[in-house]
Amino acid sequence: MPESILAASHRFFNQLVQPWGNMLRCRRVPWPARIPPDITAFSHPRLLNMKTLLDEQQLERGVSELAQRINDHYGSRPLTVVAVMTGSLILLADLIRRLNMPIRVGVVQASSYRGGTRSGELLVNAAMLINIRDREVLLIDDIFDTGRTLERLLEDMRQMGAQDVKSAVLLQKNRQHDVQVRPDFVAFEIPDEFVVGYGLDYEDMYRNLPYLGVLEQADLDRHHALHGPAIDR
Numbered sequence: 001m002p003e004s005i006l007a008a009s010h011r012f013f014n015q016l017v018q019p020w021g022n023m024l025r026c027r028r029v030p031w032p033a034r035i036p037p038d039i040t041a042f043s044h045p046r047l048l049n050m051k052t053l054l055d056e057q058q059l060e061r062g063v064s065e066l067a068q069r070i071n072d073h074y075g076s077r078p079l080t081v082v083a084v085m086t087g088s089l090i091l092l093a094d095l096i097r098r099l100n101m102p103i104r105v106g107v108v109q110a111s112s113y114r115g116g117t118r119s120g121e122l123l124v125n126a127a128m129l130i131n132i133r134d135r136e137v138l139l140i141d142d143i144f145d146t147g148r149t150l151e152r153l154l155e156d157m158r159q160m161g162a163q164d165v166k167s168a169v170l171l172q173k174n175r176q177h178d179v180q181v182r183p184d185f186v187a188f189e190i191p192d193e194f195v196v197g198y199g200l201d202y203e204d205m206y207r208n209l210p211y212l213g214v215l216e217q218a219d220l221d222r223h224h225a226l227h228g229p230a231i232d233r
């Protein structure tokens, strides 16, 4: 029986047109055109074009040297490392894998830069901290800026009965600090600029940058154009 016009057009569509349509629809559009610009600018570190203060190799060398000095100081004595969340999470992972003594790891959360580039009220949450009584404790943090966070946490650890408390930071800003105390181990001294990456954030973003970048005014403007006005604290 001869094919109806309708059946023939279905066959034509199914066998010839649709496969081409599928191929065209699945064809690879050159990257990054496939990704909406707001997502690219936020999530792809290479496209941010931020001024780099320390690149990945420099950070790796700095952390290795920091670990070496900590190993030299403690030798094989057991150590309780207390990481100050959230900023120190990348440093924590990279540093403890280079430490040779028996280690326990605890965390404490401290936050005072909620949504800005200036320090505000310091909130500390030690609910998840492990027992540090009679232990040698090493507090680790990403940055020593005003110094208020470290001063407060050193005091808290002593109050909790630690036998000894020292501190190690990735970065110390070259500025007048608000406190007398200084970190015992420092990987890098940096200029007094607001930095992000390698754990450090602005409005909880940019912690995943593998390098340390300077957040300049143009970056702040672009950030707020993409993500809305500065968060009220």
Ligand SMILES: O=P(O)(O)OC[C@H]1O[C@H](OP(=O)(O)OP(=O)(O)O)[C@H](O)[C@@H]1O
Pocket (backbone or CB within 6 Å): 084, 085, 086, 087, 088, 110, 111, 112, 113, 114, 119, 141, 142, 143, 144, 145, 146, 147, 148, 149, 150, 200, 201
């Ligand atoms: O020397 P200071 O002036 O006290 O600043 C240093 C602290 O500030 C940052 O924490 P933030 O409050 O931004 O919280 P976060 O770790 O969650 O980013 C950083 O991680 C340090 O803990």
Ligand code: HPA
Pocket (backbone or CB within 6 Å): 113, 143, 145, 193, 194, 195, 196, 200, 201, 202
């Ligand atoms: O320069 C900084 N960047 C990010 N977080 C910070 N917390 C204190 N100083 C800084």
